[in-house]
Amino acid sequence: xxxxxxxxxxxxxxxxxxxxxxxxGEAGAAYRQVLALAPGQFDALHLLxxxxxxxxxxxxxxxxxxxxxxxxxxxxxxxxxxxxxxQDLGRSREALASYDRALQLNPGYAMAHYNRGNALRKLGRPxxxxxxxxxxxxxxxxxxxxxxxxxIALLDLRDAGGxxxxxxxxxxxxxxxxxxxxVRANALFALREFELALEGYGDALAHEAxxxxxxxxxxxALLKLDRPFDALACFDTxxxxxxxxxxxxxxxxxxxLALGRRxxxxxxxxxxxxxxxxxxxxxxxxxxxxxxxxxxxxxxRAPASYVTALFDQYAGHFDRHLTGVLAYRTPGxxxxxxxxxxxxxxxxxxxxxxxxxxxxxxxxxxxxSLAGVDLSSRMLEQASAxxxxxxxxxxxxxxxxxxxxxxxxLVVAADVLVYFGDLAPLFAQVRAALRPGGWFCFxxxxxxxxxxxxxxxxxxxxxAHSLAYLQRLAxxxxxALAEAERAAVRSEHGAAITGNLLVLRAALT
Numbered sequence: 001x002x003x004x005x006x007x008x009x010x011x012x013x014x015x016x017x018x019x020x021x022x023x024x025g026e027a028g029a030a031y032r033q034v035l036a037l038a039p040g041q042f043d044a045l046h047l048l049x050x051x052x053x054x055x056x057x058x059x060x061x062x063x064x065x066x067x068x069x070x071x072x073x074x075x076x077x078x079x080x081x082x083x084x085x086x087q088d089l090g091r092s093r094e095a096l097a098s099y100d101r102a103l104q105l106n107p108g109y110a111m112a113h114y115n116r117g118n119a120l121r122k123l124g125r126p127x128x129x130x131x132x133x134x135x136x137x138x139x140x141x142x143x144x145x146x147x148x149x150x151x152i153a154l155l156d157l158r159d160a161g162g163x164x165x166x167x168x169x170x171x172x173x174x175x176x177x178x179x180x181x182x183v184r185a186n187a188l189f190a191l192r193e194f195e196l197a198l199e200g201y202g203d204a205l206a207h208e209a210x211x212x213x214x215x216x217x218x219x220x221a222l223l224k225l226d227r228p229f230d231a232l233a234c235f236d237t238x239x240x241x242x243x244x245x246x247x248x249x250x251x252x253x254x255x256x257l258a259l260g261r262r263x264x265x266x267x268x269x270x271x272x273x274x275x276x277x278x279x280x281x282x283x284x285x286x287x288x289x290x291x292x293x294x295x296x297x298x299x300x301r302a303p304a305s306y307v308t309a310l311f312d313q314y315a316g317h318f319d320r321h322l323t324g325v326l327a328y329r330t331p332g333x334x335x336x337x338x339x340x341x342x343x344x345x346x347x348x349x350x351x352x353x354x355x356x357x358x359x360x361x362x363x364x365x366x367x368x369s370l371a372g373v374d375l376s377s378r379m380l381e382q383a384s385a386x387x388x389x390x391x392x393x394x395x396x397x398x399x400x401x402x403x404x405x406x407x408x409x410l411v412v413a414a415d416v417l418v419y420f421g422d423l424a425p426l427f428a429q430v431r432a433a434l435r436p437g438g439w440f441c442f443x444x445x446x447x448x449x450x451x452x453x454x455x456x457x458x459x460x461x462x463x464a465h466s467l468a469y470l471q472r473l474a475x476x477x478x479x480a481l482a483e484a485e486r487a488a489v490r491s492e493h494g495a496a497i498t499g500n501l502l503v504l505r506a507a508l509t
Contacts, residue, residue, distance in 0.1 A: 008034055015034060031047060032048070049063070049064030058085040061088075066082060080109065096119040110136045110139040114132070117146070126154075133149055142173050144170040147173065151166035182201065186217060192224075201217045211241075218234045246275035249271045250269065266295055269295075288303050292461045298421055307375050333489070337503050338503075348409050351372045351389075359414050360388035366410075369390045370388060370389050373393045374392075398429055408434055410439045410440075410441070411433065411438070415490075423469075424476075428477055436506060437508045442501075442502055474504050481502065
């Protein structure tokens, strides 16, 4: 070995020792000395890039590690480290390609499988992420970070039970582990174990008080436990840690509404809307809630994202909540109305906004075929379990009806039009989807206020429609009115909610 090579080797050894000792500034200087003597030295370029990432400079890390890989592209570790730096920059697709290259070179590289899972999760591919975490765990069963992030991906897939088990594996391998404690609490929350979730968030915060996610989770659990004053303190703490979190401002606004502090809630919702706009995020849900509070013009219908999120979270206990808490009567009203007017059986029927299938027992006996459509995939899982539907579609009901001319004899929409304001487009699509003489049975909440117009968006985030508006729409779209029944459709806070149930028949020609 030449004298210069010996000096480079000695300097590199010293730099690595300093790096391992955490003396990052001195290590960086030593790596640069190596590169001054040997500009293409792979290890110095690679490890200086790793050091740059440790110092919070992922852009420089990407440049240095990429230079190293041009010198020696066959190093799996460098490809994996390049992927991590790209991920820090939000460049998840490029990061995924780097992890894939690392695994081509070394299929048994557990960290690359783990990091690949993280990239897939960021790209909205949770099923593939779970597979990558499991490959990492097959290689290294005691890998707490992989268990923890697998739990997060399982929550994305709405497998709360699997997420709970996975987060507990993470905690079995490493404790304290505040992030895993928080994920475990999230899983318990999803399972509606709110008291246990509250304890879980407390465990996370006992070891890492600066976790805004745990503070917001704790606030949401407290809201579910009807403790809004305590919940508000949690949201305030979370926002002190992360002031620009639009979602936390929205959750705080929900809490203020629960406390009856309407004006403060509106201000918090407006802050959430502004932050979402600044981040280039969809603020449709917040704008919808603001409109229900009288701020801004109401949209023609509720945002699909709002409806999906609302019913996904209710799916597991929806039927029990409706029948036990809200005294939900609409399926019974539909059954009685159809018995009065629709004698035929062997109908081709579609249940719009079918939810968990509460109307299916009424519709199945009179149907040759029964289709259900809903925005919530979790609701549809429950509907599928009834075994009563021939077809279930996770779709917007207007999109579902489009392109199905004269496909149905009966269209039912029980308690779904409350998420539509302007019903004219839907009436047109229903009429086109019905065969001559077909039936349209639906419910709405009743709007009685004089001069209120055709429909209003209520503080409950549901639309109410005037009977005159519904009758006019029926005439305009070629329907004859068979019945318009006024009845209490459900209860809310102990008070009956009045609705209208209409049965319309499409013209025979």
